Amino acid sequence: MNALDVVLWVVAPYLAITVFVLGHVWRYRYDKFGWTTRSSQMYESRLLRIGSPLFHFGILVVLLGHIGGLVIPKSWTEAAGVSEEAYHITAVVLGTVAGVATLGGLAILIYRRRTVGPVFTATTRNDKLMYAVLALVIVLGLAATIAANVVGGGYDYRTTISPWFRSIFYLQPDPALMAGAPPLFQLHALSALLLFAIWPFTRLVHMLTAPVGYLTRPYVVYRSRDDQRGSRKPRRGWEPTR
Ligand code: HEM
Secondary structure, three states: OOHHHHHHHHHHHHHHHHHHHHHHHHHHHHOHHHOOOOOOOOOOOHHHHHHHHHHHHHHHHHHHHHHHHHHOOHHHHHHOOOOHHHHHHHHHHHHHHHHHHHHHHHHHHHHHHHHOHHHHHOOOHHHHHHHHHHHHHHHHHHHHHHHHHHOOOOOOHHHOHHHHHHHHHOOOOOHHHHHOOOHHHHHHHHHHHHHHHHHHHOHHHHHHOOOHHHHOOOOOOOOOOOOOOOOOOOOOOOOOOO
């Protein structure tokens, strides 16, 4: 293990986590009204209706898979009676299907963003960077899975990458665990750290919030202009415009 390993597997993850947390606090305090998905549904909905659920359901399964594979220790699943083989097969099949769905969904969303005029016009430089990094993370994750566990001989990341991931949160970082991981997994983890660092400054902030207030907020009442406005004269400056 050398100094570079400490930079990549200790300094970089803590830096990414710090920027992720403080960035969200900053964004919420200074750009509360910009905290949005910046939905483009009103410009186009045919492609969105396919791409968006494919991407979002796919990424949800990928997220659950990462919790199962990175957060839950191997000893726990084994104690619960899940053999290494059963875990491996489930993870590879589910992970590959979910990964392909996520990537397919993202491809549709990016194609739509580029080809539908008004959606492209509403795409900022910030969006373009975010889509590029997001696609990179997903492509590398899928490539690592396929290379190591679909066509390759099998790589048990639950003895290296997973304990490294947890060691960051225990505040006892162990870079040696990651230093020997296959390069595709290393690149996948590094690209994910980059994604976490830009996250608070992009439209991805919408992931952490839901418009729960909509359930209980008062109605917005729309009234058409009425020809019969009553007999009272309008106040000065409030005269109707037509
Ligand atoms: C530091 C954070 C991360 C680590 C350590 C990590 C680690 C891993 C590992 C070990 C796999 C292989 C899973 C398997 O073969 O069963 C994987 C796959 C994958 N990862 Fe990550 N990952 C991270 C963050 C992310 C993020 C943020 C995304 C998406 C935005 C992502 C998307 C994927 C995808 C699409 C796959 C392939 C299919 C799948 O397993 O579902 N990963 N990742």
